[in-house]
Amino acid sequence: MNDMRLMERAVDMNETKIAAKGVQVYYGATHAIKDVSIDVPARTVTAFIGPSGCGKSTFLRCLNRMNDTIDICRVEGDIRLDGEDIYDKRVDPVQLRAKVGMVFQKPNPFPKSIYDNVAYGPRIHGLAKSKADLDEIVERALRRGAIWDEVKDRLHAPGTGLSGGQQQRLCIARAVATEPEVLLMDEPCSALDPIATAQVEELIDELRAQYSVVIVTHSMQQAARVSQKTAFFHLGHLVEFGETGQIFTNPRDPRTESYISGRIG
Amino acid sequence: MTDQTQNLGRSLLETDARTRKRNAAEARFKAFGVAAIAVALLALVVLLTSVVYNGASAFKQTYFELDIELPEAKLDKSGTRDLEVMKKVTTIGYAPILTAALEAAIEKAGIETTLDKKAIGGLISKEAAATVRNAVLANPEIVGTTQSFSILAEGRIDGYFKGRVTLESAALDSNTSPEALMLAQALADAGYADTKFNWAFLTAPDASDQRPEAAGLGVAILGSAYMMIVVLVLALPIGVAASVYLEEFAPKNRWTDLIEVNISNLAAVPSIVFGILGLAIFINFAQLNQSSPLVGGLVLTLMTLPTIIISTRAALKAVPPSIRDAALGVGASKMQSVFHHVLPLAAPGILTGTIIGLAQALGETAPLLLIGMVAFVRDYPAAYTPEAGLFGEASTALPVQVFNWTQRADPGFVERASGAIITLLVFLLIMNAIAIYLRRRFERRW
Numbered sequence: 235m236n237d238m239r240l241m242e243r244a245v246d247m248n249e250t251k252i253a254a255k256g257v258q259v260y261y262g263a264t265h266a267i268k269d270v271s272i273d274v275p276a277r278t279v280t281a282f283i284g285p286s287g288c289g290k291s292t293f294l295r296c297l298n299r300m301n302d303t304i305d306i307c308r309v310e311g312d313i314r315l316d317g318e319d320i321y322d323k324r325v326d327p328v329q330l331r332a333k334v335g336m337v338f339q340k341p342n343p344f345p346k347s348i349y350d351n352v353a354y355g356p357r358i359h360g361l362a363k364s365k366a367d368l369d370e371i372v373e374r375a376l377r378r379g380a381i382w383d384e385v386k387d388r389l390h391a392p393g394t395g396l397s398g399g400q401q402q403r404l405c406i407a408r409a410v411a412t413e414p415e416v417l418l419m420d421e422p423c424s425a426l427d428p429i430a431t432a433q434v435e436e437l438i439d440e441l442r443a444q445y446s447v448v449i450v451t452h453s454m455q456q457a458a459r460v461s462q463k464t465a466f467f468h469l470g471h472l473v474e475f476g477e478t479g480q481i482f483t484n485p486r487d488p489r490t491e492s493y494i495s496g497r498i499g
Numbered sequence: 500m501t502d503q504t505q506n507l508g509r510s511l512l513e514t515d516a517r518t519r520k521r522n523a524a525e526a527r528f529k530a531f532g533v534a535a536i537a538v539a540l541l542a543l544v545v546l547l548t549s550v551v552y553n554g555a556s557a558f559k560q561t562y563f564e565l566d567i568e569l570p571e572a573k574l575d576k577s578g579t580r581d582l583e584v585m586k587k588v589t590t591i592g593y594a595p596i597l598t599a600a601l602e603a604a605i606e607k608a609g610i611e612t613t614l615d616k617k618a619i620g621g622l623i624s625k626e627a628a629a630t631v632r633n634a635v636l637a638n639p640e641i642v643g644t645t646q647s648f649s650i651l652a653e654g655r656i657d658g659y660f661k662g663r664v665t666l667e668s669a670a671l672d673s674n675t676s677p678e679a680l681m682l683a684q685a686l687a688d689a690g691y692a693d694t695k696f697n698w699a700f701l702t703a704p705d706a707s708d709q710r711p712e713a714a715g716l717g718v719a720i721l722g723s724a725y726m727m728i729v730v731l732v733l734a735l736p737i738g739v740a741a742s743v744y745l746e747e748f749a750p751k752n753r754w755t756d757l758i759e760v761n762i763s764n765l766a767a768v769p770s771i772v773f774g775i776l777g778l779a780i781f782i783n784f785a786q787l788n789q790s791s792p793l794v795g796g797l798v799l800t801l802m803t804l805p806t807i808i809i810s811t812r813a814a815l816k817a818v819p820p821s822i823r824d825a826a827l828g829v830g831a832s833k834m835q836s837v838f839h840h841v842l843p844l845a846a847p848g849i850l851t852g853t854i855i856g857l858a859q860a861l862g863e864t865a866p867l868l869l870i871g872m873v874a875f876v877r878d879y880p881a882a883y884t885p886e887a888g889l890f891g892e893a894s895t896a897l898p899v900q901v902f903n904w905t906q907r908a909d910p911g912f913v914e915r916a917s918g919a920i921i922t923l924l925v926f927l928l929i930m931n932a933i934a935i936y937l938r939r940r941f942e943r944r945w
């Protein structure tokens with residue numbers, strides 16, 4: 235009884251940012267996501283965990299319609315951002331992706347200068363009225379990406395010349411430069427060393443103040459460190475979704491328990 | 500000793516039979532590779548030496564330096580300097596004037612010769628009379644004065660100064676004689692004949708069968724340049740647009756598969772087939788001018804398109820997909836991601852493919868033969884005329900000119916054809932150098 239009331243309170247505190255209902259994803263004949271419903275709360279870090287190939291990336295890419303670029307991919311169901319259906323015919327995925335930014339598994343800076351990497355999004359969306367404006371946006375984004383101090387003296391050096399961890403933080407800065415509301419991250423630390431990983435994790439924690447962050451990770455420790463909510467995927471199903479603490483200490487589903495204790499994965 | 504104990508206790512300093520066999524196989528393979536490269540290099544060296552050996556002399560030419568008296572009585576009987584009247588005097592009327600000038604030079608130098616007037620006139624190229632006539636018609640005021648001219652020596656005489664014709668071979672040749680050669684040598688010693696760099700080879704139009712000394716590549720170079728412009732202007736945008744659409748935008752289905760297979764097949768179609776196609780479509784159906792660089796350029800465009808499309812698609816495929824994801828991820832549209840990020844990265848590959856395609860087109864002969872570019876063309880094509888339109892006048896092209904000259908009887912054309920090949924190779928070299936330079940430049944943008 236007490237327990238139930240606690241749960242209600244948690245939901246009340248967190249307004250829902252993205253609501254997915256009955257999502258099915260097919261790659262040709264492969265059924266990759268099977269009837270997944272999930273409410274991603276605002277200003278929270280939500281982690282997707284699960285064995286590789288279970289559909290975490292696929293589901294994440296549904297949230298900003300990156301799957302549209304894959305010819306054979308078909309998405310069914312209902313996904314709403316602030317109550318608006320993002321798969322509605324009237325929705326231009328380009329506008330959606332400006333609101334729902336994405337950071338990829340492998341750091342992928344453009345082969346341009348650090349400045350141009352960050353300035354690209356604001357430029358194409360017309361966010362800056364003047365050069366000074368743009369300079370300010372770039373600086374703010376790089377600061378939020380926690381990389382400003384390292385690159386402020388070489389803004390016009392190539393972005394590809396940075397170390398892997400710096401590149402990934404540059405990509406995060408690039409993603410936040412367009413002022414998104416949701417930030418999707420697909421295993422952002424899998425190509426990084428432990429020190430760079432710690433820096434990015436710290437950054438994710440800071441980003442939580444302004445954005446809804448959804449992070450896919452194969453590392454349970456990472457999920458435990460950075461997220462407030464955790465969703466466990468298995469073979470295309472969403473097995474369990476709840477408070478991170480509860481998932482790791484007191485999983486309800488036996489599959490979650492065996493994954494966390496290392497028996498599947 | 501059993502198999503198992505074979506390796507036990509064996510010294511590293513001695514190689515066993517297996518390793519020796521392996522090393523021998525590797526050494527043999529390397530030797531084959533070196534031999535293959537050596538054969539290829541040898542063939543290249545032989546080819547280049549023979550071409551350069553035969554053709555280098557085309558870039559030099561023997562001229563007589565004569566003071567020519569231009570008598571009014573012969574060139575302008577009316578004395579009015581009226582061009583219409585003066586044009587009635589043909590090159591046949593000019594020939595005796597040149598012969599007289601040469602005789603005067605022989606006398607002045609004090610050279611003894613047994614040759615008669617006709618044979619002395621034979622030292623001078625038939626083209627020379629036209630040179631002098633054109634100079635007179637361009638400036639009628641010089642009639643009645645004495646002017647110094649550089650006039651072409653006859654092909655055999657020119658050949659003598661280049662070592663192609665000798666006194667022995669001249670004795671067997673009905674077109675010249677050892678006396679004529681000795682006279683020419685004496686004139687050269689006296690400073691009346693000179694072998695100098697032959698700009699006319701690069702600027703003059705073709706000449707008839709009997710005048711190899713006057714034949715030049717001017718029209719062919721201009722024709723080839725016009726065709727390359729047509730090919731570049733048409734094939735590059737069409738080819739790149741087609742590849743970008745197919746690679747980045749088109750859905751992958753049976754139709755695009757079919758198109759892809761057909762493009763690959765087109766790249767393998769023999770070029771002469773494109774010539775037949777061009778003849779049927781551009782000349783017979785569209786009624787464009789035969790032998791015009793426009794038609795030639797269109798045919799070569801058809802031929803070059805598959806090359807450009809295939810290399811452009813390869814260049815686009817080589818751009819990592821993560822760059823496209825990155826652009827789409829910050830909210831770029833498909834088109835923005837392609838034009839801002841993918842195309843610039845693919846540009847070096849596209850450029851290389853285009854220039855290789857152009858180089859191929861520059862050297863292509865067969866389809867041009869079919870659309871009449873093998874015709875003997877004396878006049879420069881104009882870039883634009885109201886009747887023929889842009890690039891619509893008859894012209895010829897470098898490789899066709901080579902083909903044409905190798906067909907001719909006069910041995911003087913061997914040198915011309917080799918010289919034309921050298922010119923063609925130099926153009927190809929320049930184009931490849933540009934391709935390498937552009938690729939380096941674009942790639943250096945990290």
Ligand SMILES: Nc1ncnc2c1ncn2[C@@H]1O[C@H](COP(=O)(O)OP(=O)(O)O)[C@@H](O)[C@H]1O
Nearest residue numbers: 261264266285286287288289290291292293304
């Ligand atoms: N582009 C694709 N084409 C076809 N099948 C795919 C594609 N991407 C993923 N899949 C399939 O979808 C399933 C889920 O993959 P994914 O979402 O990448 O898993 P995860 O990120 O959890 O490792 C896998 O079985 C995978 O083989």
Ligand SMILES: [Mg+2]
Nearest residue numbers: 290291292420
């Ligand atoms: Mg994944």
